[in-house]
Amino acid sequence: MVENRPWLTVTRHLVLILGVFIIGFPIWIALVASTNSSSEFVSGLMPLWFGEEGFGNFRRVLTNEERVLGVSVSASWMMWNSFIMAMVIAVGKIVISILSAYAIVYFRFPFRKTCFWLIFLTLMLPVEVRILPTYEVVASLGMLNSYAGLTIPLIASATATFLFRQFFMSVPSSLMEAARIDGAGPFKFFKDILLPLSVNNIAALFVILFIYGWNQYLWPLLITTDENYYTIVMVIKRLMSAGEGNIPWNIIMTTTILAMLPPVIVVLGMQKLFVKGLIEQEK
Amino acid sequence: MHDNAVFSHKVLPFFLLAPQLIITLVFFIWPAGQALYQSFLIEDAFGFSVEFVWFENFIYLLEDPEYWNSVRVTFVFSAMVALVGMILALLLAAMADRVVKGASAYKTLLIWPYAVAPVVAAVLWWLMFNPSMGVLPFWMDAFGYDWNHYVNSGEAMTVVVIASAWKQISYNFLFFLAGLQAIPRSLIEAAAIDGASPFKRFWQIVFPLLSPTAFFLLVVNIVYAFFETFGVIHATTLGGPGSSTKTLVYKVYEDGFVGLDLGGSAAQSVILMIIVITLTVVQFRYVEKKVQY
Numbered sequence: 401m402v403e404n405r406p407w408l409t410v411t412r413h414l415v416l417i418l419g420v421f422i423i424g425f426p427i428w429i430a431l432v433a434s435t436n437s438s439s440e441f442v443s444g445l446m447p448l449w450f451g452e453e454g455f456g457n458f459r460r461v462l463t464n465e466e467r468v469l470g471v472s473v474s475a476s477w478m479m480w481n482s483f484i485m486a487m488v489i490a491v492g493k494i495v496i497s498i499l500s501a502y503a504i505v506y507f508r509f510p511f512r513k514t515c516f517w518l519i520f521l522t523l524m525l526p527v528e529v530r531i532l533p534t535y536e537v538v539a540s541l542g543m544l545n546s547y548a549g550l551t552i553p554l555i556a557s558a559t560a561t562f563l564f565r566q567f568f569m570s571v572p573s574s575l576m577e578a579a580r581i582d583g584a585g586p587f588k589f590f591k592d593i594l595l596p597l598s599v600n601n602i603a604a605l606f607v608i609l610f611i612y613g614w615n616q617y618l619w620p621l622l623i624t625t626d627e628n629y630y631t632i633v634m635v636i637k638r639l640m641s642a643g644e645g646n647i648p649w650n651i652i653m654t655t656t657i658l659a660m661l662p663p664v665i666v667v668l669g670m671q672k673l674f675v676k677g678l679i680e681q682e683k
Numbered sequence: 684m685h686d687n688a689v690f691s692h693k694v695l696p697f698f699l700l701a702p703q704l705i706i707t708l709v710f711f712i713w714p715a716g717q718a719l720y721q722s723f724l725i726e727d728a729f730g731f732s733v734e735f736v737w738f739e740n741f742i743y744l745l746e747d748p749e750y751w752n753s754v755r756v757t758f759v760f761s762a763m764v765a766l767v768g769m770i771l772a773l774l775l776a777a778m779a780d781r782v783v784k785g786a787s788a789y790k791t792l793l794i795w796p797y798a799v800a801p802v803v804a805a806v807l808w809w810l811m812f813n814p815s816m817g818v819l820p821f822w823m824d825a826f827g828y829d830w831n832h833y834v835n836s837g838e839a840m841t842v843v844v845i846a847s848a849w850k851q852i853s854y855n856f857l858f859f860l861a862g863l864q865a866i867p868r869s870l871i872e873a874a875a876i877d878g879a880s881p882f883k884r885f886w887q888i889v890f891p892l893l894s895p896t897a898f899f900l901l902v903v904n905i906v907y908a909f910f911e912t913f914g915v916i917h918a919t920t921l922g923g924p925g926s927s928t929k930t931l932v933y934k935v936y937e938d939g940f941v942g943l944d945l946g947g948s949a950a951q952s953v954i955l956m957i958i959v960i961t962l963t964v965v966q967f968r969y970v971e972k973k974v975q976y
Binding site for chain 2: 405408409411412413415416419420423424425426427429430433441442443444445446448495496497499500502503504506507508509510512515518519521522525526528529530531532533534536537538541552553555556561576585586589611614615617618621622633636637640649652653656659660663664666667668671674675678679
């Protein structure tokens with residue numbers, strides 16, 4: 401503290417509390433909505449306090465009782481799909497990126513620069529700008545409506561490769577020389593020295609990539625027509641298309657809470673790692 | 684730097700790189716090439732006839748007022764999302780930077796929206812702004828304002844901007860906070876001794892030192908608003924009312940998957956790729972500059 405100005409401290413807390421309130425208000429609304437019955441959302445004012453239907457709403461959504469979700473699968477099944485998608489994308493991105501970064505930093509081979517630039521190109525092309533041709537490629541490979549189609553096309557990652565490359569370059573080269581003198585080959589060096597050193601980076605990256613995978617929307621929307629592969633985020637939009645007046649807001653908000661829960665738990669549970677991983681992406 | 688410390692294997696590195704390279708080639712480079720190729724073709728929706736038309740798709744696009752409307756919408760939308768998200772985040776970060784008591788609690792309570800999917804954010808705000816029973820129009824009604832985002836394009840835009848910016852505040856907040864905490868305390872203290880008020884110190888010392896962070900965030904936020912907010916539009920306004928919230932990415936999707944205009948959609952993809960590449964280059968220039976600094 402540079403100097404003591406009590407009024408300034410009070411203002412700071414007031415602004416922050418107001419900020420927390422505004423940021424959190426939508427969640428309050430969602431929680432409240434998930435405990436009310438659908439008749440509360442027809443007209444007048446939406447409920448601002450908890451109702452009695454919370455248990456029933458969550459049970460109906462999780463088991464898809466009476467087909468409340470308008471599809472043939474339950475929310476628990478779709479959360480499982482989202483989980484598989486998030487895990488495969490996060491782990492896959494980490495594995496293939498750490499291997500490529502290892503190759504680029506610790507080996508000298510022809511076309512090293514070319515490979516690096518090829519990977520760099522992927523950073524420039526988010527799936528959103530080339531959706532139709534990517535869809536056609538996936539369709540021609542017969543990967544529509546499969547976990548492979550949901551995950552593999554999103555698994556290449558320039559960002560993660562850069563991060564690991566940056567980190568490997570900061571590892572002192574004397575470690576590598578010492579390992580070589582002791583007779584360690586590339587596998588042993590990677591497994592026994594580099595991997596243990598990278599644990600923190602891997603964990604930090606995992607948090608960000610898990611959220612990235614869980615929150616995918618456009619891609620699963622395009623390549624799944626079989627309801628067995630629907631993700632939890634996708635189904636919310638389907639419920640929204642019921643038409644004004646028929647939108648089952650309590651069911652939507654219950655689904656919304658379920659869709660938010662896992663990534664929010666990951667962010668809050670691994671907060672330190674998450675913040676570190678996020679800020680380091682910039683470097 | 685590592686020249687003394689490299690393995691001499693010639694084949695192993697290609698095996699290590701293979702998974703990444705194969706996926707990049709099959710799912711990135713190949714489709715991007717396809718988009719470029721298709722953008723020079725006119726094809727009917729069933730693929731019966733294909734005609735090579737050079738730049739006709741692009742010319743048609745650039746003469747289409749609908750396309751220019753979409754360009755305008757995207758720029759307005761992105762600028763608003765970036766500004767709203769960054770200003771609020773900077774305010775909160777500047778406040779949180781100097782708080783001693785409860786600092787980590789505030790941080791925790793401000794960062795979680797990062798984990799929320801854009802489409803989820805959109806649905807939350809869409810409910811709160813619902814004209815017939817939403818809580819915000821209800822309050823506005825008390826001031827005599829009649830809110831209806833189903834007919835009023837400015838109001839529809841406001842909802843999608845708020846939903847998109849809300850989700851992004853936590854990201855901006857963390858970067859601004861990290862930027863603020865990297866500023867040497869001695870600078871602030873010296874200014875305080877010279878009698879500069881907290882506001883003066885913020886605008887004349889802190890703010891200029893924060894400008895690299897702000898610039899980085901500006902690029903990130905524009906990229907986010909351009910490409911990651913498809914779900915926001917798709918779950919709520921569907922580009923409407925009229926075409927008032929039809930962003931470029933939404934239009935690519937609509938023309939390609941709903942309108943089945945493959946050539947036109949591919950041409951739009953190519954233009955978007957050029958925009959992404961420009962933004963990436965700008966971002967990397969900045970990173971390079973910072974490394975030298």
